[in-house]
Amino acid sequence: MARARSLTLATFNVNGINSRLPHLLDWLAEAQPDIVALQELKAADAAFPAAAIEAAGYGALWHGQASWNGVALLARDAVPVESRRGLPGEPKDTQARYLEAAAHGLVVGALYLPNGNPQPGPKFDYKLRWMARLARHARSLVDLPHPVALIGDFNVIPEDRDVYDPKAWKRDALIQPEVRAAWEELLAQGWTDALREVFEDEVVYTFWDYFRRHAERDRGLRLDHLLLNPVLAEGLQEVGVDRWVRLQDKASDHAPTWARVRLPTTRRRA
């Protein structure tokens, strides 16, 4: 009988991988997550600090882009096996926002969903199209017989309790009814929102903007999400937000957000 394995899945929007490298390395050493999705690398492929990350004990895949966007997947003591780079459905889309790989017995889609501001406008239209593409692809993953997670910066405030002041964000792309409806449709496929599942009615934030000392005052938003397919959600044990990372000097505006899961034991053949 194989022993059940537990592992930690995390997502962290670093807001510039090179300007944030010391913070990232400190956090990796402290938290020791098994699988990490990074967003907003803001670096071309050649500028990704692969050597430093490898020295920290992590194999990495990255999909970089100069100046904007950029996503990566790290696996502790393993090299993730890439299964997809970019979402299907819009061949001319060159923005680096989706990377998918297998590692430690899971398939993980790492995503950086478009912000969509200002709305209305072409950026908001792109966000909605991207969400439709994500839902279509997610549909092909949710019912697989092995564990699958979609994790990253979704740039979606799911409910009013996920923002310190819903009125202040009323006109923002992150909170629009179309965006929330797309989020709900995605969840209705069978995905579990890990943080909400464990925190239940409790308020929890993963992002605090740089204005008005919002981080110190805990005036935040919940934007970084971990969606688990049913096979994986069954093993959900614990979740957390490493807010201490956000409170450091020169921090990213997001904090690392994680879920601890127990992997199902491999089914034996009859």
Place this chain on the structure above:
DNA sequence: ATGTCATCAACTTGATGA
């Protein structure tokens, strides 16, 4: 309207995205 921070292009500051 404002607030802050990172990046880039083109020069020490401004435009852009978030």
